[in-house]
Amino acid sequence: TQLVQATSVLEIGMFTGYSALAVASALPPDGLLVACDVSAEWTAIGRRHWEDAGIASRIELRLGAATETLRQLLESHGGGSFDFAFIDADKASYDAYYEACLELVRHGGLIALDNMLWGGQVADPTAVDDTTAALRALNAKIVADPRVDASLLTIGDGVMLARRR
Numbered sequence: 001t002q003l004v005q006a007t008s009v010l011e012i013g014m015f016t017g018y019s020a021l022a023v024a025s026a027l028p029p030d031g032l033l034v035a036c037d038v039s040a041e042w043t044a045i046g047r048r049h050w051e052d053a054g055i056a057s058r059i060e061l062r063l064g065a066a067t068e069t070l071r072q073l074l075e076s077h078g079g080g081s082f083d084f085a086f087i088d089a090d091k092a093s094y095d096a097y098y099e100a101c102l103e104l105v106r107h108g109g110l111i112a113l114d115n116m117l118w119g120g121q122v123a124d125p126t127a128v129d130d131t132t133a134a135l136r137a138l139n140a141k142i143v144a145d146p147r148v149d150a151s152l153l154t155i156g157d158g159v160m161l162a163r164r165r
Helices: 018-026 040-053 066-077 091-104 118-123 130-144
Strands: 008-012 032-037 059-063 082-087 105-114 148-153 159-164
Touching: 008 018, 008 066, 008 091, 018 032, 018 040, 018 082, 032 040, 032 066, 040 059, 066 091, 082 091, 091 105, 091 130, 118 130, 130 148, 130 159
Parallel strands: 008 032, 008 082, 032 059, 082 105
Antiparallel strands: 105 159, 148 159
């Protein structure tokens, strides 16, 4: 967040809100994190912690299908209106989220995708399940994508960083 001096951030998939807490804490007081998720139950856990940390005003939670939320954000905010995007939701939709974020994130902005090594499965040619195949294809796509500079970090379960050119 601070690396790209972000003031506007997208988060797709937030589960219990831990990463949203970390990202929003790094934003300036007038910064905004738009968090997309489908679960009111799990995100309620995060809301309590955002309030306790005093950063709830920096987080706008949007419940619903992320593809629809991203489409709405493109219409309402326009292209290039976000500095940073973090993707950690349903893996089968990662490619759609990546494409939407490429429109929404400004030139020089950053897109981070979590779980891109998928427990090492993406490097195992015998792993042929749908999720592994989708992540393997997206890794290859991003590395070859002339719209970004990319680096796959071997931190945790793999974090792909794609800086929009």
